[in-house]
Amino acid sequence: MSPVKVVICGAAGGIGQPLSLLLKQSDLIAHLALLGVVTASGIAADLSHINTKCKVTGHGKDQIDEALQGAHTVVIPAGVPRKPGMTRDDLFKLNAGIVRDLAEGIAKNCPKAFVLVISNPVNSTVPIVCQVLKSHGVFNPSKVFGISTLDVVRASSFVSEVNPAIDPSTRVTVVGGHSGVTIVPLLSQLPNNFVDSLSRDQLDALTHRIQYGGDEVVKAKKGAGSATLSMAYAGARFTLGLLQATVAGKTGVVESAYVHLDADKENTAAFKAKTGLDYFALDVEFGREGVSRILKLPKVSRYEQALLDAAIPELKTNIAKGAAFITDSVAHWPEARL
Numbered sequence: 575m576s577p578v579k580v581v582i583c584g585a586a587g588g589i590g591q592p593l594s595l596l597l598k599q600s601d602l603i604a605h606l607a608l609l610g611v612v613t614a615s616g617i618a619a620d621l622s623h624i625n626t627k628c629k630v631t632g633h634g635k636d637q638i639d640e641a642l643q644g645a646h647t648v649v650i651p652a653g654v655p656r657k658p659g660m661t662r663d664d665l666f667k668l669n670a671g672i673v674r675d676l677a678e679g680i681a682k683n684c685p686k687a688f689v690l691v692i693s694n695p696v697n698s699t700v701p702i703v704c705q706v707l708k709s710h711g712v713f714n715p716s717k718v719f720g721i722s723t724l725d726v727v728r729a730s731s732f733v734s735e736v737n738p739a740i741d742p743s744t745r746v747t748v749v750g751g752h753s754g755v756t757i758v759p760l761l762s763q764l765p766n767n768f769v770d771s772l773s774r775d776q777l778d779a780l781t782h783r784i785q786y787g788g789d790e791v792v793k794a795k796k797g798a799g800s801a802t803l804s805m806a807y808a809g810a811r812f813t814l815g816l817l818q819a820t821v822a823g824k825t826g827v828v829e830s831a832y833v834h835l836d837a838d839k840e841n842t843a844a845f846k847a848k849t850g851l852d853y854f855a856l857d858v859e860f861g862r863e864g865v866s867r868i869l870k871l872p873k874v875s876r877y878e879q880a881l882l883d884a885a886i887p888e889l890k891t892n893i894a895k896g897a898a899f900i901t902d903s904v905a906h907w908p909e910a911r912l
């Protein structure tokens with residue numbers, strides 16, 4: 575096992591800083607390259623004093639090539655977070671271009687890297703990354719992930735608050751996408767008939783809290799941003815899980831991720847034919863090459879089917895918006911690709 579280079583794009587931000595701190599502690603990372611807009615050298619200098627083996631370097635936007643070269647994994651929490659009253663989709667105009675430019679840098683400098691997208695709206699930014707990589711002929715669906723882990727982390731916390739007998743580490747399956755109605759918690763999967771112990775009002779309230787948990791943080795921070803610390807925890811859990819599989823060869827590591835369904839055509843063909851979706855968040859088992867298996871959508875309750883029915887059209891709109899952002903710009907300005 576040889577430790578690898580991991581790049582954090584947007585490392586000076588609210589998520590980027592604590593995420594970098596958490597990753598600095600991993601033996602699986604030899605080099606943490608921190609990319610900021612002007613520079614992330616202050617954050618890098620600070621972290622470099624922590625006595626772990628991982629080397630830390632800081633880079634500005636004009637040093638994107640050197641930051642990305644040789645990267646095994648690139649994590650993207652770059653962009654603008656929500657303010658009160660904004661949906662994740664409202665961020666599209668601001669973040670789509672940032673994510674596109676970073677994906678261009680990845681295609682050029684580290685086309686084989688695993689790409690982990692945190693920047694919102696994830697439902698659209700992941701298709702943006704995939705389209706850019708496709709346009710360069712380097713797209714591998716097994717290597718691009720939208721991090722929806724925070725929805726799972728929140729679901730586990732909220733379920734445990736409703737029923738303290740359920741340990742907060744209990745995994746809740748959350749599928750769909752990463753915004754509002756596209757977040758579909760499958761509470762019927764929880765053991766001991768948890769879902770049957772809830773009244774309809776309680777089930778509605780819990781489901782709504784999982785779907786809109788991010789709003790609680792946006793409101794509480796009063797305009798100073800969205801979830802950063804819980805997101806850094808979720809992002810680190812996802813990144814380290816992926817490294818455990820891809821670098822250390824650990825098997826059986828499963829996380830929910832918003833992925834291109836071609837990453838496992840066999841297990842997703844029927845779902846894709848039924849829904850017409852190319853992207854969806856499902857439980858994913860990691861392997862050496864990224865996605866080793868996408869777990870099939872389990873049997874859902876009638877209540878959950880109604881949630882899925884509401885999620886699918888919204889997801890289709892979000893996906894089309896992301897893909898069109900790249901295909902339209904290529905069609906209108908072909909010289910930009912030269």
Ligand SMILES: NC(=O)c1ccc[n+]([C@@H]2O[C@H](COP(=O)([O-])OP(=O)(O)OC[C@H]3O[C@@H](n4cnc5c(N)ncnc54)[C@H](O)[C@@H]3O)[C@@H](O)[C@H]2O)c1
Nearest residue numbers: 584586587588589610651652653654655692693694724805
């Ligand atoms: N996936 C999730 O569950 C989840 C959860 C919370 C937040 N988010 C999203 O993560 C993103 C970051 O949130 P935050 O709170 O850290 O925001 P932030 O504003 O605190 O930090 C973002 C950082 O990105 C930097 N940046 C912008 N463009 C860049 C570029 N081209 N290259 C490198 N760095 C660049 C900014 O300068 C800033 O330092 C937002 O889009 C937010 O909506 C996602």
